[in-house]
Amino acid sequence: MTVRQTHRWYGVAAAAFFAAAAGVLASRPAILLVGVVGVGYAAYARLTTAPEVSVTLERTVSDPEPAPGAAVEVRVSITNTGEPLFDLRVVDGVPPALDVIEGSPRLGTALRPGKTAAFSYTVEAKRGRHEFGPATLLARDASGAEERELEQGVETTLTCLPSLPPAGPTIPLRPQTAQYTGPVPTTSGGAGVEFYATRKYRPGDAMTRVDWNRLARTGELSTVEFREERMATVVLVIDARQSAYASDAEGTPALEHAVDAARTMTTSLLDDGHQVGIAAFGAEPCWLAPTTGEDQRAAIRRLLAVHPGLKPTPPAAQIVVSRRVRELRRQLPANAQVIVLTPLLDDYIATIAGRLDAYGHAATVLSPDVTGSSSPGQRLVGTERGLRIERLRGNQIPVIDWTPADPLEQALGMARERQP
Amino acid sequence: MNEIDRSPARTSAGIAVLASGFAIAVVSSPTTTIVGGIGVLFLLLGVVRGWRRAVTWGAFVVFLGVVYAGLQNAAAEELLLATAGTVIAWDVGEQSINVGHQLGRSARTARGELVHAASSTVIGVITVGLGFVVYTLATGGQPLTALVILLAAAIALVTAVRD
Numbered sequence: 001m002t003v004r005q006t007h008r009w010y011g012v013a014a015a016a017f018f019a020a021a022a023g024v025l026a027s028r029p030a031i032l033l034v035g036v037v038g039v040g041y042a043a044y045a046r047l048t049t050a051p052e053v054s055v056t057l058e059r060t061v062s063d064p065e066p067a068p069g070a071a072v073e074v075r076v077s078i079t080n081t082g083e084p085l086f087d088l089r090v091v092d093g094v095p096p097a098l099d100v101i102e103g104s105p106r107l108g109t110a111l112r113p114g115k116t117a118a119f120s121y122t123v124e125a126k127r128g129r130h131e132f133g134p135a136t137l138l139a140r141d142a143s144g145a146e147e148r149e150l151e152q153g154v155e156t157t158l159t160c161l162p163s164l165p166p167a168g169p170t171i172p173l174r175p176q177t178a179q180y181t182g183p184v185p186t187t188s189g190g191a192g193v194e195f196y197a198t199r200k201y202r203p204g205d206a207m208t209r210v211d212w213n214r215l216a217r218t219g220e221l222s223t224v225e226f227r228e229e230r231m232a233t234v235v236l237v238i239d240a241r242q243s244a245y246a247s248d249a250e251g252t253p254a255l256e257h258a259v260d261a262a263r264t265m266t267t268s269l270l271d272d273g274h275q276v277g278i279a280a281f282g283a284e285p286c287w288l289a290p291t292t293g294e295d296q297r298a299a300i301r302r303l304l305a306v307h308p309g310l311k312p313t314p315p316a317a318q319i320v321v322s323r324r325v326r327e328l329r330r331q332l333p334a335n336a337q338v339i340v341l342t343p344l345l346d347d348y349i350a351t352i353a354g355r356l357d358a359y360g361h362a363a364t365v366l367s368p369d370v371t372g373s374s375s376p377g378q379r380l381v382g383t384e385r386g387l388r389i390e391r392l393r394g395n396q397i398p399v400i401d402w403t404p405a406d407p408l409e410q411a412l413g414m415a416r417e418r419q420p
Numbered sequence: 421m422n423e424i425d426r427s428p429a430r431t432s433a434g435i436a437v438l439a440s441g442f443a444i445a446v447v448s449s450p451t452t453t454i455v456g457g458i459g460v461l462f463l464l465l466g467v468v469r470g471w472r473r474a475v476t477w478g479a480f481v482v483f484l485g486v487v488y489a490g491l492q493n494a495a496a497e498e499l500l501l502a503t504a505g506t507v508i509a510w511d512v513g514e515q516s517i518n519v520g521h522q523l524g525r526s527a528r529t530a531r532g533e534l535v536h537a538a539s540s541t542v543i544g545v546i547t548v549g550l551g552f553v554v555y556t557l558a559t560g561g562q563p564l565t566a567l568v569i570l571l572a573a574a575i576a577l578v579t580a581v582r583d
Contacts, residue, residue: 008514011476012507015483019503020571022487029558030499031490033551035571037503040547041511043578086539087532089522108429108519108529110536119528138522142539144515 001150009045009145012038041143048141050148054082055111057135059092059156066125068162071101076135077118080111087140090119093133095158097312098123125160127259129306132156161305164297168268169409172398172416173232174337174362198222233275233290233335236262237328237356238310239342239349240282241321245314246345248370248404254343256312257368257404259304262341264408265366266300276300277336281324281349282309283317287331325352329359337362343370344399345381350388357397365392366400366411425525426470431533432516433467436475436509440482443505447498449489456485467513470520479510500551504544511540 016038023031055078062073076092092105103121111117134153140146198211201221211222238244238258245253262278269276270292277290278300286309288299304310332338340353344367357363367389371382389399398418402411440463444456462478465471486502515536519529554570 006518008511008518011480011510015480019483019487019490023490026491028490028493029555030494030496031487032571033496033555034487034490034499034503036551036554036574037500037507037544037547039571039574039578040550041507041543043574044543046578086535089519089529089532091523104424104524104527106523106527108523108527108532110532110534117531142536143543144511144518144536 001148003050003146003148006140006144006147009042009143012045013042016042045143045145048143048145050141050146051083051085051139053085053088053137053139053148053150055080055085055088055137055152057152057154059132059135059154061156061158063125064157065159065161068125068127068160070125070160071122072125072158073120073122074105074132074156075118075120076105076107077116078107078111078135079116080113082113084113085111085139086142087144088117089138089140090117091136091138092121093135093153094123095130095132097126097128098130098158099126123158125158126312127160127162127256127305128310128312130158130160132158159306161301162263164263164267164301166267167271168264168266169412170272170416171234171265171268171339172364172400172412172419173234173274174364174398197225199225231273231275231292232269232337233277233333234269235277235279235290235332235336235338235361236265237338237340238262238278238280238282238286239340240280240286240310240315241319241349242314243345244343246343246370248368249372252404253312253314254345254368254370255310257370257402258341258343258366259310260404261366261368261402261408262304263301265339266297266304270297278303279328279331280307280309281319281321282307283311283315283319284309285324285327286310287328289331290333290336321348321352325355329356332356332361334360337364339364339366341366341368343368344385344388345371347388350392353392353397354395357395364398364400365389366402368402368404370404426521427525428467428470428516428520429523429525429529429533430516431530432512432519432537435533435537436467436513436516437464439505439512440479440509443482443502443509444485446501446505447486447489447494449492449494451492452485452489452494452502454485455488456482459483459485463509463513467516470517472514472517475510475513475517479506479513482506482509496555497548497552500548500555504548508537508540508544512537 016035020035058077060075066072088109088111090107094105101122101124105121107119109117134151137150139148201223205223209223211224214222240255244255247253266276275290275292278288280286286307288303338356338361342349353363353365372378392399400411400415440460444453459478459481462474466474483506490499523529
């Protein structure tokens with residue numbers, strides 16, 4: 001709590017002296033009276049002091065768990081439990097990520113003891129858990145000469161969990177080397193449905209796999225192999241460092257596009273029977289081990305919405321990513337492939353994708369393009385990003401370049417065509 | 421995130437212009453009307469654009485007009501009322517700027533503004549009454565020096581009373 005002088009009445013005493021002097025010089029008592037008025041106001045400013053503030057604050061939201069984009073009405077009521085407040089100003093602690101779309105989270109009023117003032121405003125719900133901060137109260141005395149500032153907290157939380165899309169497009173995965181049968185074609189032959197190769201019969205091969213036609217024709221025993229199809233283990237690695245909060249022309253941060261894409265891909269991959277996990281390089285360590293099933297679907301939905309490592313507002317401090325990368329390497333199952341979601345605005349994240357790939361975690365980069373072209377600086381950033389994409393592709397790492405204004409399906413479709 | 425419109429609060433701005441208009445209207449001197457009129461225009465500009473300096477200088481110019489009327493032998497009650505009007509105009513004008521700055525145009529602020537303007541007016545009425553009593557006493561025979569000393573004493577008292 002702080003009390004400060006606003007110094008707004010300083011000029012009045014000066015004007016009073018000025019009038020008094022003019023009155024004396026001109027020998028006009030009437031002008032002296034003008035000085036009396038000034039003295040009266042100076043006394044008023046001097047004698048009033050900022051009131052002790054004792055109020056109770058209540059905040060209600062129309063829906064504590066809204067859908068994304070929904071309008072949520074916030075109602076704040078403030079009751080004076082102490083002395084009269086001639087000039088009370090309230091500024092509510094709106095969560096930084098939320099936009100006020102109607103009304104104002106501020107109020108200026110006078111409040112008698114026991115009375116209640118209320119105001120309401122509307123915010124637009126966005127992904128995440130949003131905590132309201134304490135309201136700032138400014139109480140001035142009647143003259144406005146002194147101002148007391150304090151904060152009054154009341155806990156309110158708005159949790160917005162966007163749901164995963166009901167269906168998603170096929171995700172172009174890298175060839176997989178895992179033990180479970182699933183939809184990813186491999187480059188090794190074995191049990192499967194698609195013909196892959198024939199080889200010499202080895203004792204122990206199943207009778208059903210012997211190429212009987214060939215035996216009848218040539219008398220040689222040979223075994224048919226089919227293309228093995230396996231289930232993939234995919235970890236979506238989301239870049240949530242400060243640079244991932246760079247906004248596109250509409251003001252949406254790249255991270256929001258990445259999280260949107262992660263939601264769609266989760267649906268697609270889980271529907272296809274893959275194991276899906278999530279990791280993020282953000283303000284806080286974020287790791288969800290890959291697995292399948294409905295529980296994982298719900299866990300990913302929740303994590304993508306409210307994990308503190310994926311906050312909708314940029315992290316305050318610089319993030320040391322190298323340690324996160326080491327942690328991630330320890331956590332990643334040996335056969336897991338990674339899809340790195342990043343706007344690709346620096347070389348470092350491209351290097352990390354390359355390193356993960358080199359360690360045996362087949363990497364794919366999905367990059368929402370948030371670079372603009374309206375200034376030379378923006379064009380430079382766009383060009384640098386283009387070069388990074390070319391370099392990654394040159395290193396055999398597929399890059400899905402996605403312009404968020406277009407549907408993700410389109411970018412994925414183009415990426416599938418690129419696949420060898 | 422859309423920016424907050426921090427232009428001055430409308431209620432106080434209106435009251436400030438009215439009060440300054442009242443100050444020049446109450447004094448029947450053409451020079452005061454002209455000089456004061458310029459001050460009112462400055463003040464109007466200040467409360468529309470949120471320029472604190474324009475409000476202060478505008479009010480000061482109106483005040484100069486009032487002092488000039490005093491030099492031209494205007495009636496004491498006219499001077500008292502005009503001065504109170506000027507101070508109210510300045511006070512409420514500045515209030516309109518600081519409310520606008522702290523709370524913004526879209527917030528509901530009228531109640532707080534009206535209470536502030538009302539208390540400022542009440543003080544104006546009290547000081548005008550006080551000034552008139554002093555004036556009646558003084559014209560009853562006491563010399564001008566007595567009035568000056570009375571005024572200085574009042575200022576000293578005011579300064580001392582808080583500490």
